[in-house]
Amino acid sequence: MAATTCRVSLPREPAILGHLPMDRQLILFGNGFAPPQSVEAAVLGDKAANLARMAQAGIAVPATAVLPVSLVDRFIRDPEASAAWLDASMEGILHRFGAADDDLLCVRPSPVFNVPGLLHTVLGLGQTPAGFAVHARAHGEAFAWRKRREMLQSYGEIAAGIGPEVFEEALEDLVEQGAGERALCAAAEAAYERESGSAFQAPRGQQIACAIRAAVASWLKARAQNYRDLHGLPHLGGLAVIIQKQVLADADERGGAGFAISRTMEDGAPRIHGMWVPVGPARRKLPLSLWQPEAAGRGEAALESLDPEAHAALSLLAQKLEATFHDAQRFEFVVGEGRVFAMSTEPARPPVKTAMRIACDLVERGMAQPDEALMRIDPLALEQLIHKTIDPMAKRDVIGTGLGASPGAASGHLVFSAAEAAARRAKGEPAIMVRTETSPEDVVGMAAADGVVTARGGLTSHAAVVARGMGKPCVTGAASLQIDSARRKLTSGSRVFSAGDMVTIDGTTGEILLGALPTVLPEISADFATVLGWADTHRALGIRANADTAAEARTARDFGAEGIGLCRTEHMFFKAERVAVMREMILAEDKQARDTALERLGPMQREDFEALFAIMAGLPVTIRLLDPPLHEFLPNREHEFVDTARALGVDVESLRIRVDAMREVNPMLGHRGCRLAISHPEILDMQARAIFEAALNTQARTGTVITPEIMVPFVCAAEEVRVVRARIEKMAERIERERGLKPQFKIGTMIELPRAALGADRIARECTFFSFGTNDLTQTTYGISRDDSSPFLALYRERGVFQSDPFQKFDVIGAGEMMRIATEKGRVSRPELTLAVCGEHGGEPGSIAFFDSLGLHYVSCSPYRVPIARLAAAQAAIARKARRN
């Protein structure tokens, strides 16, 4: 855990490097050398490990020497001794490596994880006077001079920091005059001497040693260090360096270099495509295959036409790579010395729909196991496949049009700032955020909003990129809109819209529409079902959905939810026609008036529960008792005061005083959750009755036994659960007397306060399940109110105080530790305790991996997140098993 934040200081080892046979640590493979048995990326870095795997698979790889991570760590720890060693032993290493006089060598960093600003491949090193003669003899003097000039430029940059523009300037006129390679080389050498202050005289070993030092230096640059600090990555153990024999493509008239992808990006068919640059002065990028759009109209330029043999060799190479890496690949190649060499390879990373097709294809062909194939699909990318679209039958009142920057449809209240978006979100209300353009400070608001509209920017604008990442509908470049954030007005022609107005956006067509339009779900492909089917067999976590309405419950089941993990009963009361009764209940002057209102609310709740039970057809349904402070239901706007005062038969002013008296300084920490159930047992009674009656009614109608799971929110002490449970049990007995049938039910607690986690052993004695409310747990553990946090959280992330928003990415150090304590203590008291998560983190893949590691029973997330959670849970379980082996 320490790795995620602390600034690693580099431990110093005794300076005994000079005495150790460091060259024995070199790993050699490729032409003439046997591939290593173990190809751990942690030892070789990613790039070298892939090269080694290719060599193991019999794929042509140039001769390669790797300075493994352990050796580079020594360079980092003791740069002086290492430099001395490098200078002293490089010639010997090259000899052992079998580098001939005329071999050219390149040096490439091979990091274990990506870090920005690393040195690129340094080409054309390792030159000797003898080599020059061999080149001149074999390929002509021009070739030899060119190679020497290229080496000078490479070496000049790494040894003396001479930028490429210096050499370009020095050669420019000569090139225009059509000067020969010898003259160009002389000009480059003169430039080198001028810039570095001394004549070039680096023997072969020194050229390589210098490049290795440059690779290590690039790893230690401030930018890379800061990046690692910020992302909690270690400074040691992250870098290996490759020395590789170069393929002399330009000594071969059919030579060239490029990249290829083993499959199409559209449908995942096993047909290579890519681009290459053939040898020669033109340096034109040409397509590989005739079917590529780039080949349209100039088929003769494609490799497939120019050199069908090389194209076939590449296709064969692509197949070998897929067979080796069990996935579609994007690889770099060189054609030269009469062969095709693979220089590097990485996953092809197609769009998620294609990725699923490829995964299915590889498994069908027996080229990959389902668990392997599953790991290749980004769970968050699934959102792209499951977005809602606007019902085609709906009447569209278009108020503006822009670019469809992130697919899907969403409705919400117009908001003009991140704070407004967060405020709506906090109230459970949808929001569409409207900005002239977005900046990183808006990310928090975008996360809180359901959709984003910008007046400026294209498909790669900040808003577009971020929204796609979040899987949220986004329209950019809606230039017809004038946005006045200060006055919170949106003008489109002669029409003016205000904050709070309801709009719908279509992130596919780019339309902004007035009102909340009905939406429909996309059709789901067979591959989607296949992949999620595999996921279901591999995951350990159950997946439920947070659903308060019949529509949400239906969506949840369609997406494969195994039950409802959280039904927020208060959402049923925020509906306009019900909130009036709710207000009458809360503001009732006496018990009788309150009971009358409750008698009207009860049947409404019962009907809601009946609908949920019917849709879930016996799957578990977890119902949370009323959670928000009662004042959240009370009037806010003038006309609400008037309506409520009339309904209660009181005057507006005295109503206002009573409402004001109920407000709280810190409602988040106020009179809410089970505190309400204890202070207002009549509300608890109403809810318990509605749950039991709905369960028995549904049971009678369907014949399936319904066992609702009643969840007590905001618990801080076991005594609270005891009091609430006793009251619920009393109601169950009463219902049994009335109906002659015993209601079945379970009682559990939300664990969302630190004290509940710390006292979980006591609480577990009072109930049979825990569901972690990770939102409130994050708020209280951090002491951050989500409603107010936007301004300073954005600042914290900007300044690197926080790496991520803890409301998006679950915080393992704080809230995670609370969960670990609660899980352990709860299980001590009740080994069979059911453990779950029902906060928003339940649908976030990184958080799901943590929940899987705690051995929870299920996560519950929003219905649209269910497929993501299914896949993420499978990946977490597979990765956990792999770690264990």
Add this chain to the structure above:
Amino acid sequence: MAATTCRVSLPREPAILGHLPMDRQLILFGNGFAPPQSVEAAVLGDKAANLARMAQAGIAVPATAVLPVSLVDRFIRDPEASAAWLDASMEGILHRFGAADDDLLCVRPSPVFNVPGLLHTVLGLGQTPAGFAVHARAHGEAFAWRKRREMLQSYGEIAAGIGPEVFEEALEDLVEQGAGERALCAAAEAAYERESGSAFQAPRGQQIACAIRAAVASWLKARAQNYRDLHGLPHLGGLAVIIQKQVLADADERGGAGFAISRTMEDGAPRIHGMWVPVGPARRKLPLSLWQPEAAGRGEAALESLDPEAHAALSLLAQKLEATFHDAQRFEFVVGEGRVFAMSTEPARPPVKTAMRIACDLVERGMAQPDEALMRIDPLALEQLIHKTIDPMAKRDVIGTGLGASPGAASGHLVFSAAEAAARRAKGEPAIMVRTETSPEDVVGMAAADGVVTARGGLTSHAAVVARGMGKPCVTGAASLQIDSARRKLTSGSRVFSAGDMVTIDGTTGEILLGALPTVLPEISADFATVLGWADTHRALGIRANADTAAEARTARDFGAEGIGLCRTEHMFFKAERVAVMREMILAEDKQARDTALERLGPMQREDFEALFAIMAGLPVTIRLLDPPLHEFLPNREHEFVDTARALGVDVESLRIRVDAMREVNPMLGHRGCRLAISHPEILDMQARAIFEAALNTQARTGTVITPEIMVPFVCAAEEVRVVRARIEKMAERIERERGLKPQFKIGTMIELPRAALGADRIARECTFFSFGTNDLTQTTYGISRDDSSPFLALYRERGVFQSDPFQKFDVIGAGEMMRIATEKGRVSRPELTLAVCGEHGGEPGSIAFFDSLGLHYVSCSPYRVPIARLAAAQAAIARKARRN
């Protein structure tokens, strides 16, 4: 820990009781029996353990048999087998006990801890026909019949539940007619037969067995069970039962019984006093000593006159008891059989001033060690000695007079409800709560207020009792005041006062005065100093004070504080003349305007710090950086808006919009603490500069090196401390460049958020001390806002959901566990880490014991709590060492 809340179920043992030699477990002592070697109250119960200690000390104690706790536990676990055993073996036990035919026996519960509703002593049991004959022969028939009648009444009550009133009624007429004892006994026996439905025929053993069963049954009554549940006391291990030979005082014409206290309550002089009832029909309570006020005008009735020999014996007994128990005692005695017997003893519990005198006297005489004597003084009672009084020179504008119900003087804003009191308290403002009368629901408000006034009630009214318990000034029965809580008005004659008006109350004279009058501290007695001197040598915890002003700092030093543990810098800005500048700073439109305001605030802070440093003269001073959200400084009332708008040169309406925009939904979890220091580094710079300049200035003037301890509030992540520390260090370097002198300082963190506790290992790497802010830690651990909690916390305590207010009595399960985790983790990273508490719990004795057990370095509390904390810390350390031995 489980014991504090769980409902203990009684484990069942195999029913092998009948086969065990239970009578071997009996413990016998007193006349003829050797006292037991070990006299643990946990084995014998309190009463029996004291009797045994008396027997050990050679004090006359009647023959006593104790059924120890382990035996009574068996009765509780298996009542049936126990009943059988009791019936079968009681006669044998009495034989072993040496009970003669004519001995009378009593049965008394001897609980380990007090529980309400236990059986009282049952007298006159163990009678036999043979014994009747012996009594008749020795003391006359009347005596024998009376004893038999008394036994019938005792037995009738425990065996058949016949209340005393039944027998009184049955005998009433006969007594009036002057009937003899034989007739009275016959009438009692007839009443017994009538009420119980059968004739009396209980042999001696059965009488005793029945009383033992009644004692156990009283322990298991619902009332006692609930009490134990509520107080987390165990159901087992808490009760022993005594069988004791009765002293036949009424067979002795000089006989009688009563209680005596070994010292005077006024000055602790070793002179006994008390009351007794001599044998005879009058049953008049008479004083023991001539000096007692009860003896005034009827000196002949005092025991000292009636029986100087017995009085001398009692005086000698009192001395022996003090020598045995090392404390002043209150003991029960019987004079009979020509001797004085001690029946029970307990600490005398004098007023605290006397208790300190006695403690000093006992130590001076070598009768007690200081550590023992220290344990006898209730730390909270010290508050009575250290109350402020109104400066006699101050001009008094009396607006009402009542009874001086709780001593001391206090000034504060008038408040009319608990909620208002809590709100003032939350803002750090003093409050005087005014009520017509108080009820338990007002307790929370009284705790939050600085003083209490009621219009009704006397010196023992609810308000008076509770206020004395809290050590707060209180005036009751101020009948001239009319209190209108709804309109929040106080009327006195023609004068009307409103909520918020400043008043001062004198809880000694009972006066209510207009305005905030200056107060002075009482003179402290030599005993006070002696006792606290002992405390200082025994305690492990350092004691500092929370002080924001020079006056508080001076009080703190006077009371023996060893430094300032918390200086709340924001309190310096709430002063009227400064808050205007603060508002200008917060609402500044640009950097320049803000810097101008900060330049005015800086010197004010510096002067405040200089005053504190000068008073503390080199003792540590811990200064907390600005903590509350900035909007707390902004205008609230209309005239403030007008003033501020004028100062800023803006219109009131636009000011109102800006102020509203700064308000937070949950300010407790808002933009405060170090979040401010990070978002507004210019404020941090101003504070750091003021601290460093004040330290260097004071250092220059006094020659003492000042090392301020700068405390970073509301930390949730180590990165925050790193950022703030870096900025402070930069300012220190700047000051060093300006002054040529390096400022000394330490940097520490408030640990007041759960995440800070959980991440304490990381945070400890960034700073050298932790100070636990137990108030905020309680708020976030519980999810309770102190501002809003009054209504439901009162309800929770009423219904037994909570046993205490966690803001008064520190919660060990939640916040305590967070502290334990933080302490452990912090010490792992930095073994020399300084650990402290600066919340209000730092002055609460029960909480101090917990902090001592964690091995903290110091607690910091309000200045007036310093003596309490010194004594409580000593008691905690002494108790901890005793547990270890």
